[in-house]
Amino acid sequence: MGVLSGCCESGKEKALSALSVGExxxxxxxxxxxxxxxxxxxxxxxxxxxxxxxRKAPLNDPVSVWFRGYELSLRVDEADAVIIRPAGCAGCxxxxx
Amino acid sequence: MGFTVALAGNPNTGKTxxxxxLTGSNQHVGNWPGVTVExxxxxxxxxxxxxxxxxxxxxxSLGAASLDEEIAADFLLRSRPDLAVVVADASNxxxxxxxxxxxxxxxxxxVIALNMMDAAAExxxxxxxxxxxxxxxxxxxxxxxxxxxxxxxxxxxxFSELGSGSAxxxxxxxxxxxxxxxxxxxxxxxxxxxxxxVPGLPFRTAAVKFVEGDPGIRAAAEKAGxxxxxxxxxxGKGARVxxxxxxxxxxxxxxxxxxxxxxxxxxxxxxxxxLKTRLSLSxxxxxxxTSRTLGLPLFFLVAWAVFRLxxxxxxxxxxxxxxxxxxxGERAAGIMxxxxxxxxxxxxxxxxxxxxxxxxxxxxxxxxxxxAFIALxxxxxxxxxxxxxxxxxxHLMGLHGKSFIPMLMGFGCNVPSxxxxxxxxxxxxxxxxxxxxxxxxxxxxLPVFVLFSGVFFGDRAGTAVFSLYVxxxxxxxxxxxxxxxTLFRGKSSQLVMExxxxxxxxxxxxxxxxxxxxxxxxxxxxxxxxxxxxxxxALASFPWGVEYGSRESLVGxxxxxxxxxxxxxGFGFWQAAVALFFGFFAKEVVVGTFGALLGxxxxxxxxALPGLFTPLSAYAFLVMTLLYVPCVAVVAxxxxxxxxxxWTLFLVAYTTLVGYMGAVIVYQGxxxxxxx
Numbered sequence: 001m002g003v004l005s006g007c008c009e010s011g012k013e014k015a016l017s018a019l020s021v022g023e024x025x026x027x028x029x030x031x032x033x034x035x036x037x038x039x040x041x042x043x044x045x046x047x048x049x050x051x052x053x054x055r056k057a058p059l060n061d062p063v064s065v066w067f068r069g070y071e072l073s074l075r076v077d078e079a080d081a082v083i084i085r086p087a088g089c090a091g092c093x094x095x096x097x
Numbered sequence: 098m099g100f101t102v103a104l105a106g107n108p109n110t111g112k113t114x115x116x117x118x119l120t121g122s123n124q125h126v127g128n129w130p131g132v133t134v135e136x137x138x139x140x141x142x143x144x145x146x147x148x149x150x151x152x153x154x155x156x157x158s159l160g161a162a163s164l165d166e167e168i169a170a171d172f173l174l175r176s177r178p179d180l181a182v183v184v185a186d187a188s189n190x191x192x193x194x195x196x197x198x199x200x201x202x203x204x205x206x207x208v209i210a211l212n213m214m215d216a217a218a219e220x221x222x223x224x225x226x227x228x229x230x231x232x233x234x235x236x237x238x239x240x241x242x243x244x245x246x247x248x249x250x251x252x253x254x255x256f257s258e259l260g261s262g263s264a265x266x267x268x269x270x271x272x273x274x275x276x277x278x279x280x281x282x283x284x285x286x287x288x289x290x291x292x293x294x295v296p297g298l299p300f301r302t303a304a305v306k307f308v309e310g311d312p313g314i315r316a317a318a319e320k321a322g323x324x325x326x327x328x329x330x331x332x333g334k335g336a337r338v339x340x341x342x343x344x345x346x347x348x349x350x351x352x353x354x355x356x357x358x359x360x361x362x363x364x365x366x367x368x369x370x371x372l373k374t375r376l377s378l379s380x381x382x383x384x385x386x387t388s389r390t391l392g393l394p395l396f397f398l399v400a401w402a403v404f405r406l407x408x409x410x411x412x413x414x415x416x417x418x419x420x421x422x423x424x425x426g427e428r429a430a431g432i433m434x435x436x437x438x439x440x441x442x443x444x445x446x447x448x449x450x451x452x453x454x455x456x457x458x459x460x461x462x463x464x465x466x467x468x469a470f471i472a473l474x475x476x477x478x479x480x481x482x483x484x485x486x487x488x489x490x491x492h493l494m495g496l497h498g499k500s501f502i503p504m505l506m507g508f509g510c511n512v513p514s515x516x517x518x519x520x521x522x523x524x525x526x527x528x529x530x531x532x533x534x535x536x537x538x539x540x541x542x543l544p545v546f547v548l549f550s551g552v553f554f555g556d557r558a559g560t561a562v563f564s565l566y567v568x569x570x571x572x573x574x575x576x577x578x579x580x581x582x583t584l585f586r587g588k589s590s591q592l593v594m595e596x597x598x599x600x601x602x603x604x605x606x607x608x609x610x611x612x613x614x615x616x617x618x619x620x621x622x623x624x625x626x627x628x629x630x631x632x633x634x635a636l637a638s639f640p641w642g643v644e645y646g647s648r649e650s651l652v653g654x655x656x657x658x659x660x661x662x663x664x665x666x667g668f669g670f671w672q673a674a675v676a677l678f679f680g681f682f683a684k685e686v687v688v689g690t691f692g693a694l695l696g697x698x699x700x701x702x703x704x705a706l707p708g709l710f711t712p713l714s715a716y717a718f719l720v721m722t723l724l725y726v727p728c729v730a731v732v733a734x735x736x737x738x739x740x741x742x743x744w745t746l747f748l749v750a751y752t753t754l755v756g757y758m759g760a761v762i763v764y765q766g767x768x769x770x771x772x773x
Contacts, residue, residue, distance in 0.1 A: 038310075041348060042158040042351060044355055046348065047343075057392065057489060064387075071595065073594050078593060
């Protein structure tokens, strides 16, 4: 695990909303609680899910994300709750803290 | 002996096509008890038994995060159907299976209809049907519902499953992994002490749902006196699990479920990689349709075209219907007169019953055409793109991107647009949109604006009319903001919306959808409108013998009583009150009422109106006409869509108050500024 945690330290987590079009990543966790979090999780954005930002709406909000073979759009403030692992950390158990 | 089978599936998986293919025209549309989500039921027959097929709302999960999901979950638990058919999208199997797995966990026997096999083949996706069936332990039937392929197989499979004993519940247990299992087992043991916790739900699933934070299970545990015990287990063991995983238990449970689904998908699905890299057609369309430069203009163009075409095609049809109703009324009155019926009866039939029925059917063409377009947009996949590009703008008002279409339609007629709010899934978005829609100035208000502006504002008539449209929008936006932060505070609006691949809509589905909506309006809102029109007729005709709607009639007397109320708004005379009263019937009737009351018909109005109004009070009157209670058909449609008299009364009171205040502010403000 040492090597992996090392790689984790090298990058920083960021929110899905901070990714640009075409950029990919792996979900670390979903923040917040309540029905929004549950909905995001049940749509398949769970820890370990690989995704790619497919497009952004003309006014940069919402964003559209490709994962599990389909496309889902989220408002920017909804995408704020989706935390992405830095690249190369796909194997970190429990994501980077 | 009859069986009940539930039909479930994600949106955009062809669930409706499957429903139609199974039941044919043997359908019945109603509502789920207490809510206005549509409930469709149908019947089919084979091997000598009847099957009632209940169409559950299209959902992605049973997580009770939305009203639709709650209904679906509740039906499976409480009504315990003998079997459920889950429609899965073969071209997007993984996501479809999540719902199927959740349903398996509730113990419901399942049959999976693997639909859209053709689309999957196009994408280079091959599914090992037998393997999938073995992995999940349920029958899987490939179908292409749009071409009615596999429907016979599906029916036979359903029957043989039902025949093999309807009491057979699924004993599926999802592997939640070594970290979660000990916790779940402990909770299970706890639940087993009170087996009545949730009747029919496997203990294991109850434990899982508790960990997931399902409010229903939590409440049930509370009631059974188990909640404290279970909380303690979760707090103790659960905290350690959370620590080792790095995220919370809810996430852990849902992650494991997805993990299982991914595993099954990986084993059963193989992809032709040569097709994978090719940019799909959907993608290429989206590059244009959602692009920074063209996205919004294209959407406005589409919305405008829907608006124009609906009224362009609908208006002549409405005119034909109107003249038919008029002829029918005259004929009926003539026949009754000749047969020696009293005047009162003849008038009742002509103006009350036939006139009332006429004011219902005239809405049919617009509703039919609008819903044909809505079905076209939804079915093709464009509606989601429209919501995607518009959401930022609409969200400024606290609304959903999809709210734009009904709001735009409101400028033509509020009635179809009220019905059009069905495209909104969340109750909050829908209620707010419904409440502000009547401020969109419909075409029936235009004749009133044009008449008064022509008489009072001369060259600036156009500006005056335009300003009223803008005022309506401003009031709508302000109202949306107010409702969002008061009545619906805390209920946040969510997008989290799929952008489904584009596909060619089927004409049959589109027409069927349009017909269903139009018919529903006639049936459900029609009675209410008819009764209201008869009520207005009675008020204007009694005491019998007075001139229809004159000062001596009931409505005239009410008008006189109400007139002092309108003094602060500048039109405190009975004719205005009576005209507004008749405006409830249909707003354009305000013009005709003045014509009749002031004598000389509509042509003489230009000379007569300045005797009553100043330009300032005329404008105040127009503001009132714009904003006060929408016509009876809108109120009826609103009642039908909300299913609530309370909200309907609120709408009537709110709009009337806003209209009255608007008129007073304009008149008093104008006087302060020295106008008029």
